[in-house]
Amino acid sequence: MEDVERLREVLASTKQLAASQAQRLREQDLVLRGIRALSADDEPAILIGRMFDLLGEALAFDQGFVLGPGEAGFICIASTETDALGSIWPPGEFFTRVAAGRGALTFDNARVPEWAACPNCAPGGGSGIYLPIVAPKGQGLLILCAREQGVYSSRDLTLVSGLGLLVSQTLAAGQTRRLAEAAQRLEIEREAAVRANEVKSNFFANMSHEIRTPLNGVLTVAELLARTRLDDNQREMTDLIVESSQMLARLLNDVLDFSKIESGHLDLERAPFALPDAVNGVCELFAAKAGEKGLGFELHIGPRAEGWFEGDRHRVRQVLANLLSNAVKFTDSGGVEVRVDVLDDGPEPTVVVRVRDSGCGFSQATADRLFDRFEQADGSITRKFGGSGLGLAISRSLARLMAGDIVCSSAPGQGAVFEFRFRARRSTRVFDEPADLCPESTPQPTGARILVAEDNPNNRRIVAMVLELAAADVVFAENGAEAVDRFQQERFDVILMDLQMPVLDGLSATRQIRALEADRGLTPTPIVALSANAMAHHIEEALDAGADAHVAKPISPSALLTLLAEIDAHGRDGLIGEQIAAA
């Protein structure tokens, strides 16, 4: 009898163990089948469909829902009930608790408050299994409903949890893959955008060259014409041509700057410059213009602004010129005041240039959009004063590139104050900064022998006219190869080298000439790159190839003559990579 009892005890325990193991095997089997079925695809719709199929094999249910997070609550992203798709449940306490990680069972779904918010989807009663699941957009719920009341137990919850976790992980993996694909697509799109931007930049560069070449002709010839004997009427017309050409050149520069800023290709220089000198030069110019309008003009440079700073002198002047141009343009009475100061004594202080005018002013609404591209205070300004509408946008971009900004304050009829701030490291280096070119003080070189490499006949003629003023002995080459040939035959005091030429371009010709000089032990001849390719990297390329200076087209006759005079006086040492902007 004792043996029988012991056997029954063992049997009872074995049965209990077998039942437990059977339950666990059931759970594991479901997960394993899930792994096999779900690993083949991670698209949410397919995954969830397969999940419902698997669950149906393991557990009886009549309705299944997958809810994901949405802005207004939980949204049905998959369901055995097609009518439920897209339905939204406000985020009630129960669904929120489940989504946060606490699975639950219900014995009567009709009592679940969340279903009341979505009656067209409500199961109406019966039992429910509510599981947290990681849906594609975050924490959601998997809901299985049976019509019969109270049929699910915690074992069923455990059973389904394994598959829910698997689906969550697969969905997450799919999400990761899709994110990677999206990132890859974005990268491809970004590269395409970069390429398109480069194409645009190249287009602008080419347009720059193509526009500058004829503009060079118009402006230079007009300036040369102005130097001849003319009657009053002819002089007025010549002045108009010069002024219009200069305006066109400024517009061209604005468009080019805008293009470079947009493409991220605008590089600032970092070179020592004397801040007072840089400011003075610009202010003198606009003081004269203000004087022409009967306006006062005051410049105050604070003691801390004295001295040398490291930065892009040209761009600082450009911004100041833009602010002063507007101040003078929009002021009919009173005057313009410029104050320059430095805010702190650190190694890289903030320089503040404040331009105040007593002009027409503008409203706050206008101020808000004044720095937008192509914006002016109102449409009538364009009609009255002209301008590209890019000046302030470019100036603000330049200021921000200098770790600063431009802000303004004004009111209609109250004048305006523009404050230009930029960071500039103090510099102790003393640098022989080139003085502003002043046509009136242009030294006149005499009798130099000059080789001019230029493929455009009009430009050859224009250069010839300029150089006539210097009584130069000019030899022309129509391309780089001809220029190298002529250089091999004879020596010149200066070579003016166009960069874009057929047969052999100016850069290659310059390199060959420098190589010949090196081979033969000749003293290097000053070479001035003469080109409408005026972007920073063009200038750098020219200097790298061996040119001593770069003169942008349209050529300013006086600037070129000054340069030649310096060469005449000091040879190559007088240049040191000098750049002369277009007229």
Added chain:
Amino acid sequence: MRLASSYSLNPNPAEAAAEAADGMLERLGAAPELILLYTTEQLATPALIEALAERAPGAQIVGGTSCAGVMTDQGFHCGPGGAVGLLGISDPDGAYGVADSPLGDDPFAAAAAAVEDALMAAGRDFETPVLVWCCQPPGCEEAVIAGVQSVIGRSTPVIGGSSADEAIAGRWRQFTQGGVLRDHVVISVWFPSAAHGAAFQSGYAPAEHSGVVTRADRRDIHEIDHRPAAEVYAEWTGGSVAADEQGMILAKSTPTPLGRVAAEQHGVPLYLLSHPSVIGPGGALSLFTDVAEGERVHLMRGSAQSLIKRAGLVVGDAHASGGWTSADTRGGLVIYCGGCMLHVRDRMDEVAAQVAEAMSGAPFLGAFTFGEQGAIVDNCNRHGNLMVAALTFG
């Protein structure tokens, strides 16, 4: 989820409650959400509940009277002034609710009402609990289970025991945080944060005799195979319980209860036991369970040794059901038939030691009841006699 047990043999109910509560709180190290309370009938007074509530304010209480003593991980506890045993549960991530309802004439409706109220108390009024722990007087257990299942369905384990006294004199009581109750069903719904395992078994094997109940009235079997039930039973037991011995036969019938096949698993029958308690006039045999005409009853046999070992084995099965070993358990509860306890009373220390070993020293509370409820391996909730129900957490 943390568990801690304690006991007291202090004959003063308030002092016993205070002593036990202090011990439990010290071991638990946190305020309990739920306290399982079992005491002998001597201590079942309002002062006991009041003192306990004072020590653990806010805690819900569920339990009832236990026959002759209680059992914890510290041993079997039985004193001249009675015994009180506590199991405190601290589970901030879980949810628990306790409610009661007077049985009146409709235990089914009372249980249904109690489970609804308990769900409300847990703050989960429409959620299916992980398990239900119940306590009611003997006599209406089937209706109580049916009432609970009418609300939450048949899939949730209903575990517990019927409150007991010393001499089947109706001095059994039920406990909630509201006080000491008489003829009430007390239902607690559990949403624990930890996994649980449960087992429900007897320590008996079918003997060679069986017959069909041919006349019965609820818990009274009048005839087996068309013969007076007492006469048939006397034959089956070989005269250990005489047919003409009218009156209480509880102690004598403990080694030879009747069993019915409740379920089969892989061809192996699973028996639910019925304890013959009284031989009535006319040879009727009164049981502690309902029996229906047409059911086949088997004579079951169990030895003292089997009853001593059984509780520990059932605890091991509960661990297996949960999927963990005894070393990984957090502790739990054991309901042990009061009749069995009386049969092996002198060796209850061994029973407690076997359970403590199966629990690997984890805290537990054991009560001795006049009717046990649980789910056998077919996952259907049953009421039986001479059974052991175990609930453990992993």
